[in-house]
Amino acid sequence: MSPSSYTTAPSTDAQSQKQQKALRYISGYDNEGTAIEQQKRKALGLTGLLPSGIETIEIQKRRALQHVRSKPTMLEKYIFLAQLRSSNTRLFYKIIMDDLQEFAPVIYTPTVGTACVEYSNIYPFLAGPGVPDGLYIDSTDLKNLKDTIANYRPVPNFSPEIAVITDGSRILGLGDLGSNGIGISIGKLQLYVAGAGIDPRRTLPIVLDLGTNNEKLRNDDFYLGLRQPRPNDAEFYATVDTVLKTIHDIYPNLLIQFEDWSSEHAFGLLEKYQNKLVCFNDDIQGTGAVILSGVINAIRKVQNEDGVSPRDHRIVFYGAGSAAIGVARQIQEYFQTEFGLTEDEARRVFWIVDSKGLVTMNRGDKLAQHKVYFARDDNQDKQYRDLIDIVNYVKPTALIGLSSTTGAFSKQVLERLASINKQPIVFPLSNPATQAECTFAEAMEATENRVIFASGTAFPSYTIQSTGEIRIPGQGNNMYIFPGLGFAGVLAKPTMISDGMIYSASKALADSLTSEELSQGWLYPSLVRIRQVSAIVASAVIEQSIKEGLCQREQELKHLSHKELLDYVAGEMWTPTQEGYGSLLLSSI
Numbered sequence: 001m002s003p004s005s006y007t008t009a010p011s012t013d014a015q016s017q018k019q020q021k022a023l024r025y026i027s028g029y030d031n032e033g034t035a036i037e038q039q040k041r042k043a044l045g046l047t048g049l050l051p052s053g054i055e056t057i058e059i060q061k062r063r064a065l066q067h068v069r070s071k072p073t074m075l076e077k078y079i080f081l082a083q084l085r086s087s088n089t090r091l092f093y094k095i096i097m098d099d100l101q102e103f104a105p106v107i108y109t110p111t112v113g114t115a116c117v118e119y120s121n122i123y124p125f126l127a128g129p130g131v132p133d134g135l136y137i138d139s140t141d142l143k144n145l146k147d148t149i150a151n152y153r154p155v156p157n158f159s160p161e162i163a164v165i166t167d168g169s170r171i172l173g174l175g176d177l178g179s180n181g182i183g184i185s186i187g188k189l190q191l192y193v194a195g196a197g198i199d200p201r202r203t204l205p206i207v208l209d210l211g212t213n214n215e216k217l218r219n220d221d222f223y224l225g226l227r228q229p230r231p232n233d234a235e236f237y238a239t240v241d242t243v244l245k246t247i248h249d250i251y252p253n254l255l256i257q258f259e260d261w262s263s264e265h266a267f268g269l270l271e272k273y274q275n276k277l278v279c280f281n282d283d284i285q286g287t288g289a290v291i292l293s294g295v296i297n298a299i300r301k302v303q304n305e306d307g308v309s310p311r312d313h314r315i316v317f318y319g320a321g322s323a324a325i326g327v328a329r330q331i332q333e334y335f336q337t338e339f340g341l342t343e344d345e346a347r348r349v350f351w352i353v354d355s356k357g358l359v360t361m362n363r364g365d366k367l368a369q370h371k372v373y374f375a376r377d378d379n380q381d382k383q384y385r386d387l388i389d390i391v392n393y394v395k396p397t398a399l400i401g402l403s404s405t406t407g408a409f410s411k412q413v414l415e416r417l418a419s420i421n422k423q424p425i426v427f428p429l430s431n432p433a434t435q436a437e438c439t440f441a442e443a444m445e446a447t448e449n450r451v452i453f454a455s456g457t458a459f460p461s462y463t464i465q466s467t468g469e470i471r472i473p474g475q476g477n478n479m480y481i482f483p484g485l486g487f488a489g490v491l492a493k494p495t496m497i498s499d500g501m502i503y504s505a506s507k508a509l510a511d512s513l514t515s516e517e518l519s520q521g522w523l524y525p526s527l528v529r530i531r532q533v534s535a536i537v538a539s540a541v542i543e544q545s546i547k548e549g550l551c552q553r554e555q556e557l558k559h560l561s562h563k564e565l566l567d568y569v570a571g572e573m574w575t576p577t578q579e580g581y582g583s584l585l586l587s588s589i
Helices: 013-025 038-044 057-070 074-087 089-098 100-107 111-117 119-125 142-151 178-196 233-250 263-273 282-306 322-339 343-347 387-394 411-420 440-446 482-492 499-510 515-519 527-547 562-571
Strands: 135-138 162-166 203-209 255-258 279-281 315-318 350-354 398-401 425-428 452-455
Touching: 057 074, 057 089, 074 089, 074 100, 074 111, 074 119, 089 100, 089 178, 100 111, 100 178, 100 527, 111 119, 111 178, 119 178, 135 142, 142 233, 162 178, 162 482, 178 203, 178 482, 178 527, 203 233, 233 263, 255 263, 255 282, 255 482, 263 279, 263 282, 263 322, 279 282, 282 322, 282 398, 282 425, 282 452, 282 482, 282 499, 315 322, 315 387, 322 343, 322 350, 322 499, 350 387, 387 411, 411 440, 440 452, 482 499, 482 527, 482 562, 499 527, 527 562
Parallel strands: 135 203, 162 203, 162 255, 255 279, 315 350, 315 398, 398 425, 425 452
Antiparallel strands: none
16 A cells, blocks of 8 residues: 555644643643543543553652662763653652652752753653753844843743842852753752642743853863853843843732852842842852851750850851852851941951961952951961861850862861860861861861861761761751742742842741651751741741831731631642642732
């Protein structure tokens, strides 16, 4: 029989619409996979397109877990989960939410760092046909920017309420990764969904591709970004201004989170836009808030157990980038607000160390603007380069690392810190784990198990050999702050994210620990309770936005008691089996 002998049945408009609807149900957000019931299969024209067996989401989850856990490397687990996210969004989040402690390190740090390095290589294998993983803005094609932004509609009829935007210039501790940095925006928004119940259909991951100064990437045959150097500052700020203005014109109520911009630009963008747009910088404000929360509980612990007055603390920061300065400013506000220190007294609690040593006003080099505020002028012309010499000079109560310098907190440094303090406070916060200033085991051994510890990445528990006691390290994970902060922005529609709102989030996190968690010496709550914690954080932020007169939904929210507000926030969280945002209280702006 010749090909011309075959006939094709004509497709009616009704059939075409049915097929389009069916396609939505076999990929992406609406897909239930083998859980689609028989009646729905018939209605959607899916009969024969799926095996006859009908399963529950729990059975689907068990099968997917079996597959992901069989993958030999973390990157392969990441790729598998990315494929699942694009093909069956609800099942993906069911897995992440039910086993967040296991899979947060896969979808975000530390694995996301590797994924970003390899993003151009693995990109073709991450999403299904026609399923975008994020919005790529080409800085050389701004004349079509409105159309570019409008093109990102992975789910019809849903507008984004929260966006994470990066230019890929400073990805974790890995440097300039250009458009490969999109993995950071995607990962952060997944944690918004899992950690606080942001509706995944209302999230917008963005990379602004300005080129890259990473010559190795520009010469890589597989690199998918612009192969040009980054622009000068004037062009940079003009481009970002155009992009943000256009986004805001299209989505005026969109909350924007800046993520992993170079230190100078991170501060510049926050200063420029904090009072103009609903935005915050997670590296500066989110990191500052989550570390402040851990510091608050550490200060309380040494005060209660060792009698150390909060006014007697001396804190050395090893690292002087945007995150370090942001953390120091947050802690400074705590000392001023809670203990009545003047601004100058609180500022002098801190000693900042960069790659050249202790940051002083008379060191002889030109300091970056963001370092000037904490630069010391009381060093009597003495300069200190090595950390051990700085520890001997300052005699700190706390050592905080944001340097991406592996092993910077050496045995010698830790032992000296332990000789000064009954319970030395050590926070090696650099990500990923391979760039942390020390490990939990190293800190425990060098301080005779007396360390008060929190890291930026997860470390295994430590067993004290002499007693068999198991100690669990604290982790200053931004996930404790930004999901609740972002959800508060979605629900309260504030006109801006103020410093007071960030501070309230930090205090709420510090106060969220249960009596059992505190009795075990923990600085942070269990991640198992992340949604409960996010509700506490979001409620505190909403209350602060009302107090400051920034909440556009004040009339609907102000009459709620604290308990009622907590219940409302928890009830609005999206889950894979329940939509969330059920009422959006009474109305939307």
